[in-house]
Amino acid sequence: MSEPILRARGLRKAFGRTEALRGVSVEIQPGEIVAVTGPSGSGKSTLLLTLAGILRPESGEVLYDGASLADLGEDARTKLRRRQFGVLLQFGHLVPELTAVQNVALPLLLEKHDRAASRRSALGWLERLGVDGLADVLPGEMSGGEMQRVALARALVTGPRVLFADEPTGALDTVSGDEVLTVLLAEAKQAGSTVLVVTHDNRVAARADREIVLRDGAVDDTWGAA
Amino acid sequence: MSVAHVLMGVLADGPAHGYDLKREHDDRFPAAKPLPYGQVYATIGRLERDGLVEPVETTRDGGPEKTTYALTDQGRKELDDWLAETEPAGPYVADELVRKVVTALHLGADAAGFLGRQRAVHLAHMRELTAQQDAAPDVDSGVVIDHALFHLDADLRWLEAAAARVTHRKDRV
Numbered sequence: 001m002s003e004p005i006l007r008a009r010g011l012r013k014a015f016g017r018t019e020a021l022r023g024v025s026v027e028i029q030p031g032e033i034v035a036v037t038g039p040s041g042s043g044k045s046t047l048l049l050t051l052a053g054i055l056r057p058e059s060g061e062v063l064y065d066g067a068s069l070a071d072l073g074e075d076a077r078t079k080l081r082r083r084q085f086g087v088l089l090q091f092g093h094l095v096p097e098l099t100a101v102q103n104v105a106l107p108l109l110l111e112k113h114d115r116a117a118s119r120r121s122a123l124g125w126l127e128r129l130g131v132d133g134l135a136d137v138l139p140g141e142m143s144g145g146e147m148q149r150v151a152l153a154r155a156l157v158t159g160p161r162v163l164f165a166d167e168p169t170g171a172l173d174t175v176s177g178d179e180v181l182t183v184l185l186a187e188a189k190q191a192g193s194t195v196l197v198v199t200h201d202n203r204v205a206a207r208a209d210r211e212i213v214l215r216d217g218a219v220d221d222t223w224g225a226a
Numbered sequence: 227m228s229v230a231h232v233l234m235g236v237l238a239d240g241p242a243h244g245y246d247l248k249r250e251h252d253d254r255f256p257a258a259k260p261l262p263y264g265q266v267y268a269t270i271g272r273l274e275r276d277g278l279v280e281p282v283e284t285t286r287d288g289g290p291e292k293t294t295y296a297l298t299d300q301g302r303k304e305l306d307d308w309l310a311e312t313e314p315a316g317p318y319v320a321d322e323l324v325r326k327v328v329t330a331l332h333l334g335a336d337a338a339g340f341l342g343r344q345r346a347v348h349l350a351h352m353r354e355l356t357a358q359q360d361a362a363p364d365v366d367s368g369v370v371i372d373h374a375l376f377h378l379d380a381d382l383r384w385l386e387a388a389a390a391r392v393t394h395r396k397d398r399v
Contacts, residue, residue: 028289039390174372181358202382206352223342223389 005030005194006051010060013046020046022217028086033185033195035208042180042214044198045166052085053077054166082111091165092151094139100126101135125153129183145176152184163188165197169204181207230269233304234297241282241296244270257374278304300388327388341389345382352378
């Protein structure tokens with residue numbers, strides 16, 4: 001087995017008196033599609049955001065390609081998140097004042113890419129995800145499935161090595177959810193990206209290579225992980 | 227599922243003999259048990275007796291007799307009525323999983339362990355069906371696989387809820 005792309009050791013994270021993560025250790029191999037499942041409040045989203053370097057653990061560490069995220073400065077961590085990681089949340093969180101193509105181009109513009117090239121790249125991704133017809137449409141005029149496709153284009157536009165998705169189909173009906181997920185996994189597989197997807201939907205978990213089950217902030221190895 | 231009505235539905239497309247009926251049934255419901263020939267002929271016999279299908283041709287090309295059946299007008303009406311009618315949601319029927327867990331709980335056996343292992347089996351089957359769904363060639367197959375997937379999902383949710391209750395009970399003890 002190759003070196004893990006992500007490795008977490010003894011992660012602990014609390015919000016006030018609530019311990020969200022109580023010593024979580026996991027390893028993710030490059031190219032793996034991993035579902036993070038478990039009951040509500042079991043720490044799934046906290047684990048995802050901590051692995052993505054968005055939340056900082058109180059103790060324990062996250063290693064990306066063998067290097068500790070904690071050892072990187074804030075700038076380096078931000079760059080890493082923008083260049084190597086893609087994030088997709090349940091409700092897409094598109095910027096409501098920007099059109100689809102502007103939303104998708106945003107991560108490139110933040111990285112000071114050329115404006116025209118960013119737009120071209122964004123249009124290319126919208127086309128791949130079958131929503132190029134919406135390029136100049138504002139999020140408020142899109143359906144949930146369309147918004148999620150645009151958000152997925154935005155998460156993929158930088159060519160991330162790891163895609164972190166938190167309940168990406170949670171707000172969609174079954175058929176739209178299936179479509180978004182099929183596109184997400186097909187694109188990730190083609191690019192060889194690693195995918196971590198938090199879900200409470202068994203049908204999403206069934207599409208992953210492997211499942212990490214969390215219960216009360218800890219990994220539960222006993223619970224039917226297949 | 228009423229096999230008789232499914233076979234009548236096949237005949238609504240045009241006359242067919244027993245072998246065609248069996249093959250078409252098995253094609254339409256790949257997740258169901260293949261239909262035994264005996265059941266096909268017994269069902270057709272009953273439908274003929276009730277005037278819902280009728281023989282239209284019997285051939286014998288050197289082999290055994292083959293009778294082709296067609297749907298009668300009365301059969302078509304029965305089929306349309308069946309299609310329009312809803313089914314009762316039905317009383318709860320304990321299946322093997324529930325029987326096993328309840329028995330394990332009564333005996334003090336490892337119900338939680340069983341639930342976890344069973345979940346792995348269910349999830350593995352869900353993976354297979356999901357792969358089939360992705361490769362489904364048409365809407366019919368997609369609809370049939372969805373039905374199986376959602377039933378599996380219901381079982382999985384039950385397994386999760388049951389495990390949570392079993393664990394909670396252990397904590398309280």
